[in-house]
Amino acid sequence: MNFQRVLTVAHKDLVEVVRNKQAMFPMLVIPVGLAVMIPFGIIVMGSDPTMPTSAFGLSGLIDQLPKGILPPDLSESQKMVYAFTVYFMAPVFLLIPSMSATVIGSSSFVGEKERRTIEGLLYTPVTDRELVLAKIIASLVPAIVITWGSFGAYVFIVDTFASPVIGEHYFPTANWYALMFLVVPLLAFLTVALIVAVSGRATSSQGAQGVSFLVVMPMILLTMGQTTGIMLFSTTVALVFAAVLVVVDVVVFYAVAGIFNRERILTKLL
Amino acid sequence: MTSTVSPVTPVIENTHELVISATDLSKRFGSYQAISHVSMQVRRGQAFGLLGPNGAGKTTTVRLLNHVISPDNGEVLLFGEKMTAHRADRLRTRIGVQTDTNVYENLTARENLMFWARLYGLASRERKARVDEVLDIMGLAHRARAQAGSFSKGMRQKLAVGRAILHRPELLFLDEPTTGLDPQASAELISHLEDMVHSFNTTLVMCTHQLAGLADLCKDVGFLVGGRMEASGPVEKLVAERWPGHHVRISLGAESDELLSRARTHLQDESAGISCEIKADRTLHLELPDESFTEGVIASLVAAQFPIRSVVPVTYSIKDLYFDIASTTGEVAA
Numbered sequence A: 001m002n003f004q005r006v007l008t009v010a011h012k013d014l015v016e017v018v019r020n021k022q023a024m025f026p027m028l029v030i031p032v033g034l035a036v037m038i039p040f041g042i043i044v045m046g047s048d049p050t051m052p053t054s055a056f057g058l059s060g061l062i063d064q065l066p067k068g069i070l071p072p073d074l075s076e077s078q079k080m081v082y083a084f085t086v087y088f089m090a091p092v093f094l095l096i097p098s099m100s101a102t103v104i105g106s107s108s109f110v111g112e113k114e115r116r117t118i119e120g121l122l123y124t125p126v127t128d129r130e131l132v133l134a135k136i137i138a139s140l141v142p143a144i145v146i147t148w149g150s151f152g153a154y155v156f157i158v159d160t161f162a163s164p165v166i167g168e169h170y171f172p173t174a175n176w177y178a179l180m181f182l183v184v185p186l187l188a189f190l191t192v193a194l195i196v197a198v199s200g201r202a203t204s205s206q207g208a209q210g211v212s213f214l215v216v217m218p219m220i221l222l223t224m225g226q227t228t229g230i231m232l233f234s235t236t237v238a239l240v241f242a243a244v245l246v247v248v249d250v251v252v253f254y255a256v257a258g259i260f261n262r263e264r265i266l267t268k269l270l
Numbered sequence B: 001m002t003s004t005v006s007p008v009t010p011v012i013e014n015t016h017e018l019v020i021s022a023t024d025l026s027k028r029f030g031s032y033q034a035i036s037h038v039s040m041q042v043r044r045g046q047a048f049g050l051l052g053p054n055g056a057g058k059t060t061t062v063r064l065l066n067h068v069i070s071p072d073n074g075e076v077l078l079f080g081e082k083m084t085a086h087r088a089d090r091l092r093t094r095i096g097v098q099t100d101t102n103v104y105e106n107l108t109a110r111e112n113l114m115f116w117a118r119l120y121g122l123a124s125r126e127r128k129a130r131v132d133e134v135l136d137i138m139g140l141a142h143r144a145r146a147q148a149g150s151f152s153k154g155m156r157q158k159l160a161v162g163r164a165i166l167h168r169p170e171l172l173f174l175d176e177p178t179t180g181l182d183p184q185a186s187a188e189l190i191s192h193l194e195d196m197v198h199s200f201n202t203t204l205v206m207c208t209h210q211l212a213g214l215a216d217l218c219k220d221v222g223f224l225v226g227g228r229m230e231a232s233g234p235v236e237k238l239v240a241e242r243w244p245g246h247h248v249r250i251s252l253g254a255e256s257d258e259l260l261s262r263a264r265t266h267l268q269d270e271s272a273g274i275s276c277e278i279k280a281d282r283t284l285h286l287e288l289p290d291e292s293f294t295e296g297v298i299a300s301l302v303a304a305q306f307p308i309r310s311v312v313p314v315t316y317s318i319k320d321l322y323f324d325i326a327s328t329t330g331e332v333a334a
């Protein structure tokens, strides 16, 4: 594997993504909506003691949380704010990288096919594996940057509006660090690898996006369900989960690079 | 043949080395037989013109030779080696290919070339200078900072050709490189290619429909028709085989049928080994065993008091070969 070539292709793709304003816009708007607007609304309204928490259907969920994971001595409305910011928002931050990665991943790979630039690339010394890895990186980096950016904004919102309600700077908690810096990148890698596999067959980026969502979303939802369940309790479990993801990522990468087929890509295009 | 050859300094000594050796290639797309039993050999420093009507299989042949699509049958050796997955990246460093004019539209001309320069592993010191040089060669220097999406058809073509020659490949494939270029740019490109072939011993395979002047660059050609290599070899040899002997065209002072056929009969009775035909433009077309027969023919016509207006030697070109082959194989290009 020649990493200079991998980085060259990935860098080229990133430049193309950044210059494509039309693609960038929805990718920035959706995460901002999810990571900023929702928590802002819930915190501001939820912390208002005159608003019954049941109005958001959250009090039921709070009752279902295992005993002892919420700090003791919190009032009902404090509990709600804490549970919401620390636990219920976690899955949203698994959704953001997967969505961004799906959008960028399907356009970076199929985009080369749509614009017919892929043939020129296939004559270069770039190997199949390098090409697959480069395309994964090129989708992964923006997805992670967007997620971390949204996370930054989220930390700011929580610290500004929720910390005063709880009475201390409690966020981010340890499980969030594990989530952001281990689980998010690994999960995004898996998402993108699957998208590259799918888009090897698709001929339009819209088609690839559609199919990608079908392939990726059930996986994401499943993971989200599992992850939130696990991540709620301990950072150790989150680390183990991340370790499992590393293995899955490596296996999936080699499988995807293995089924990557230059000829099919070229002839299906023509 | 081992590959001790570095990508930037081609070996000059071994000019008989076979750079391309393809045997019995066949390729089918679905039920359509695109390529049938094509063999071709190209030596180092040779410029090979691949000719044939639209859909004949030229581009497909280039793809097969480069192993981006694999043949159903047959084998390709490049630099004496078979292109396998683990050798491909090493072999491809020595090869430059242009099959289309698709460039990265969001990148500038310079960025496009810089991308290619990195992919082919040009050293970072050399990269910038070489990219500038190629921009200059291709006449794109003044638009180097413009996004390729804003380029005209010919400019994209220049960029695509530029990226194929960027890393000074030992073996260069160009698929209709002059299409869309203005006459001056086209002439400049051809002269640059001649320079690459003669001074740097670059091996060139060029698909083209531009037959005029082609023989100056490509001494060897192959004619693909309907996926078959109908003829291939040195242009002179192919012409000599198809039209042996020496050919002259004679026009007489008067163009009456009677005079023309009398002259033909006279010539055929007079000397053996001469064939004479009356052409549609009312000239006599003579095939002589060789050039030395010309004087005798003229003398004999003069002696018999035929009024000779002109005697012009007829030479056959690639174009004549092209039409001849296309028509005999029943696939005349319109």
Ligand SMILES: Nc1ncnc2c1ncn2[C@@H]1O[C@H](COP(=O)(O)OP(=O)(O)OP(=O)(O)O)[C@@H](O)[C@H]1O
Binding pocket: A266, A267, A268, A270, B029, B030, B032, B034, B052, B053, B054, B055, B056, B057, B058, B059, B060, B061
């Ligand atoms: N991927 C493919 N699927 C199906 N048919 C194909 C494919 N690629 C090429 N063909 C067919 O193979 C034949 C040869 O195509 P090719 O592009 O090699 O022709 P060409 O000689 O380069 O023509 P042109 O002068 O127009 O460029 C054509 O009939 C074409 O339709």
Ligand SMILES: [Mg+2]
Binding pocket: B058, B059, B060, B175
């Ligand atoms: Mg073609």
